[in-house]
Amino acid sequence: MFLLNQHPDYRKPLDPIDAETLGPKAVDEVERYLTYRDNHTVTPLHALPAIAAELGVGAIHLKDESFRLGLGSFKALGGSYAVIRLVLEEASHQFGRPVDIAELHTSEVRAIAAGMTVACATDGNHGRSVAHGAQLVGARAAIFVHSGVSNERVAAIARFGAQMVRVEGTYDDSVAEAARVAAENGWTVVSDTSWPGYERIPGLVMQGYTAMVREALRQLPEPPTHVFVQAGVGGVAAAVAGHLALVLGERRPTFVVVDPARAACLFETARAGHPVKIEHGEPTVMAMLECYEPSPIAWRVLSRAADAFMTVDEGDAVAMMNRLARPAGNDPAIVAGESGGVGLAGLIRSAADPKIRAALHLDEASRVFVINTEGATDPDRYAELVGIPPDAVLANSACRTEGVHA
Template sequence: MFLLNQHADYRSGLAPVDAETLGGAGADAIGRHLAERSDHAVTPLHGLPGLAAELGIGALHVKDEGHRLGLGSFKALGGGYAVIRLVLEAAELRLGRKLGDAAFREPEIRAVAAEMTFACATDGNHGRSVAQGAQLAGAKAVIVVHAGVSEERIAAIARFGAQILRVAGTYDDSVVEAARIAGEKGWIVVSDTSWGGYERIPGLVMQGYTALVREALNQLPSRPTQICRPTHVFVQAGVGGIAAAVAAHLALVLGEARPVFTVVDPARAACIVEAARAGRPVKVAHGEPTVMAMLECYEPSPIAWRVLSRVADGFMTVEDADAVTAMNRLARPVAGDPAIVAGESGCAGLAGLMRAAADPDIRQALGLDTSSRVLVINTEGATDPERYAELVGLTPAEVAGRAA
């Protein structure tokens, strides 16, 4: 399925709160935080000229978040950052003084954090980020997981000392349960999706994601007189947070020079595409699970939709087979391209590009041609190594060895 954006708000200005959160000032804030993290390193941007030629486009670059903060996912930028910000804000109120970004290490601040418990629902990656942030600050974390979260991903969360609560149902069910339990216990919910009256913390999570956009723009190759900025960007959605953060930041910093932005959903959990069709956030029916487990969300985040309705240009779905094909294509590249370890959800944006490039109608609608410069984001590496090996026929280490 493919839809062009026909929303009444399309190409109107972002809401002031979204512009403040996701623009240059927001990227500055997450940048200051990352500068205080000893585990921080800029993630790589890979050029894939071989695949670009096959797809009939001028250039293709993949921002590889499989290396982010030791967690293997872009989510490392969001939940942990929000936890640290909230700890610092609570400490400022308690102590009556302004604190810098490095203050979370101070014993006085850690004493405040020790009295705080952060809770969230997760498909796997967001929970790891919240748990890591809580451990870093000296706070507690309680992570709610649903029936579809693999044992490997649960174990990866528990390694950060988080308490794990299991619930039946889908990701959306776990979001409701996390909010309910946190309300009863007085815990702080750090969710990557929003709801009525709950927007600031998901906004902080999305703000964290702007770091990868700024990095990518700085890493793109340049000519003597200009940076070769992307003409097109394809980003996977889930509840919409990563897509909205990337689209908003590009629109705010590039203005009229912003790229054509396409949101990619799994066909089996297409909540953003259905919002585009309906013109408002809607909950889609839960059917057969998608292999893109980190994107298996059936209701969009309202603040993400508020952004995407204004700055996304197109919306499309990909099938499970498309994602698996993209995983294997990155693991077994043509000569001249690097091998990239991309999880089943991580390569959904690339799967969208590959599907669009093969369809003459979508190519024309998006203006994809031999001069197009496309950016996609590998949002996660092999966060479930066993599942990765099943789908690719190679272990993550074997693929990484090819890239070395």
Template sequence: MLLLNQLPDFRQPLHPVDAQTLGSAGADAIERHLAGRAEHMPTPLRALPSLARELGIGALHLKDEGQRLGLGSFKALGGAFAVTRLVLEAASERLGRTLDEADLTSPEVRAIASEMTFACATDGNHGRSVAQGAQLVGARSVIFMHGGVSEPRATAIARFGAEIVRVPGTYDDSIVEAARVANEKGWTTVSDTSWDGYERIPGLVMQGYTAIIREALRQLPEPPTHVFVQAGVGGIAAAIAAQLALEFGEKRPVFTVVDPARAACLFESVRAGRPTKIAHGAPTVMAMLECYDPSPLAWRVLSRTADAFMTVADEVAVEAMNRLARPTGSDPAVVAGESGAAGFAGLLAALRDPQARAALKLDGSSRVFAVITEGATDPERYAELVGLTPAEVAGKA
């Protein structure tokens, strides 16, 4: 299903705070952070000309975040960046002088960081980033996970020294519990979703994601005409949409937000005309996107900058994984996890629906950009869905 944005604030200017956080100054800040990370390299942009011809579009480029900072997901950018900013702010206040990224390794800053505990809820990827950030600066992390998160994902987080706390219920339940315990114990909550009175830290997390589109615009041969980005609570979609709106203004590409059909909180919010929490239903295969309550901060951005909102069925997401694993012509193979392929799956669904294709003005000249937000962060599940191991697919890249 597809809905065009007809909200009252569509194409209105971004809120000044969002423009500051997610604009060029924000993107510059995450680039400075990444420059200090020894393991950082820009993630690859995959050109798929053969698949583009097969689909009847002019060009298809995918930003492969499965390569990001050794964590296999775009979320490596957000949580760790927020943790380092918060440590630097706390240390600047304690030491009475302005500090920057180069000071993170100093003994006095690390001594202050060692007294700090960062908590968050996660479906897997955000928790890894927060835990990695805490380990980088010498802080403690406590990660809250609901029962649907697989043990391999929990183990991947624990490797960074994080304490894992299991919470009954859904991702939304784990968010509430993480915030409750952190408030009770005086810890700092680093959430990738916002709520009333809590926006600045999720804003820092989203700021980290602006690196994706900043890099992509340097790598692309031409700016895209169409962009498809998947959404859980909406953070990555909002970060990319904001950058594109500020960079290109009225000439920005057509931006489509893609929700899992079984967890379509942003889609239903557009239908309702306001941020809307939806009922928990059957699990979706796109587990990293299984969110039922949109981030108000992301909504504030997307209501202004997204042109359309759509849903994709689980079977289309699995098809997208398989099509990328078995390339057409001389195209490279791409390892895309079940949530990572969702933006591309949105393109497949839109192209098959004549009304959606017309509404989005997709045709033979369209230059489409999408983000593979994660690789095979659960290798066993990936092999089950694709019939090939991640290593076998990567060998064909």
């Protein structure tokens, strides 16, 4: 399914709060925080000339977030950043003066962090980031996971010392339960989705993602003409679209939001013109995108900054995992998890459909940017779907190419 943005606010300036959250000054602060992370390195940007030639576009560049901060996902930028910000804000409140990140590991700040518990719901990656952030600052974390989250992903979060809470039902059920229990216990919810009266912390999470966009703009030989980004509740899509709109203005690229067909809450929201909660149906293989209600602040940004919305099917996601693992021509081998290559899958589906191709003005001059949002965050599931373990794909990639492609 494909839909051009028809919202009345389309192409209007971002809400002032969102512009402040996603703008250049905010990214300056995110990047400053990242300099204090021991394992922070810029993630690679890969050119995919073989796929570009096949699709009849000028260039495709893929930002590979599978290497981000050792957590295997772009989510490492959001949850942990928000946790650090919240601890420093609490310390500032208690000390009666501004407390900078340079003081994060002092005994006084860690004593404050030790009295804090952060909580969130997750499909896997956001919870890992929040738990990691809590471990970094010495806070406690309670992470709520729904019944569809694999044991492997639960274990990956628990290794950061988080208390794990299983919730029957969907991701949205786990969001509600995390909020309820946190309110009862006086914990701080660090969610990547928002709801009425709860926007600032999800805004901080989105703010963390903007560092990835700035990195990509520095790495790209030219700004992109088209961007395809996958969406769950919409946080990363909104962060990317919003930042690009703010820094590129009239030169901003055509932006396409890509949903799983089985969890197309943003597509249905765009069709309705307002946030829509869709019915839970058969689970999608795109586990990190299995969300049935969009984040209101993400929709507020996307209603203005996204040009189109579309869906891809189960087979598209699995085929993309395999295609990136076994590349043609000089393309590098890339480990993309079940949700990682969904934006690229959206591009491939769009390029193959003459009507969508024409609507998006995709042609041989197009420069397309996509994001591999996650690596093999569940290695056993990856090996099951691709037929080879992720380590073997990485070994193949090392043989085929070295360094960053641009």
